[in-house]
Amino acid sequence: MSRREVSRTDGAGTGRREGTGAQPSGQRGLGRLGLTSRAFILAAAVVLVFVMITPSLGVYFKQRSQLADLTAQQAQQTRTIAQLQDELKRWDDPDYVRTQARSQLGWVVPGETGYRVIGKNGKVLGAGAELDASGDTTGPAQTSQWWQKMVGSVRTADSPARTTGR
Template identity: 40%
Template sequence: MARERRPARTSPAGPGRSTRTRAGSRASGARSDAAPSSAASATDAGQQKAARRLPNRIGLTRRALAVLSVLVVLALSYANSLRIYIDQQGDLAEANKQIQERTQRIGQLEDELQRWNDPAFVKAQARERLGWLLPGETGYRVIGPDGKPLGTGVVLDSSNELPPGEHPAMWFDRLWGSVETADNPTRRVGR
């Protein structure tokens, strides 16, 4: 008793699915009268479900929409990370620029320090800025037509600029002026 195998029939509804309704597959006679109305109600229910679904105008399936929504969420999370990365790269470039500027400034200061460690440079600065002389040398001062010395060699900040033709008072003149002010205090008006 060998049974012959027949190829499986596929229905328009898909493999393993039948187009018959449950009511049509039942064998009872009383229910066979109800079968056509059940089939009609099943068709009406299918149409109602189709009417409730959103119209698929672009041709996307639910799976495609789910994948698309996951991709959108991932893109948003990566966009924030990308923004942070770009900000950090800008901060890093600014820090590298500051490092280069400060390294250059350190080099300039080290050069100046080496010059100040040279005794000949210190002597030249003492002569130029302070007007000092070595023992045995003779110093000269040029006096202008107004009787004040010209070119004292002392370089001070230029924030207190004097009118043209006037020169700043020497330190000993300022010192003597403060002594004279201390000797002659101004009288208070209230007494």
């Protein structure tokens, strides 16, 4: 026994220590804060686990974001494919082809009379061209049409510039 411990026995003959300065075995070290060494070790282990899984959680959330983006892109591409397939099916319809030939190329059915409206500047107002308030045209009719470029290209190829180098 140490100096501080006083041994007494009560009437039942059991030994009981009073006035000891010793703490129970679970509370060593940080007694006045109410923390035990086990609680300190548990807290350190929790912090260590948190530090170890934080990068993995960052990667997880980044991949979830990428997955959401890819899902949205896939849905958009699916819609685009459906629209293109629908347009392809329309080209199988002879009435649609006829309508497109009339509007885009200016074709007429035999027996019909075709008319072209000429604007103030002398250019033909065609499909997609619009008149603004001043009567000027806006739209595709202002630029030269592809067939006009093709005819000009054929004329240029038909009469090449002669070179004088022999």
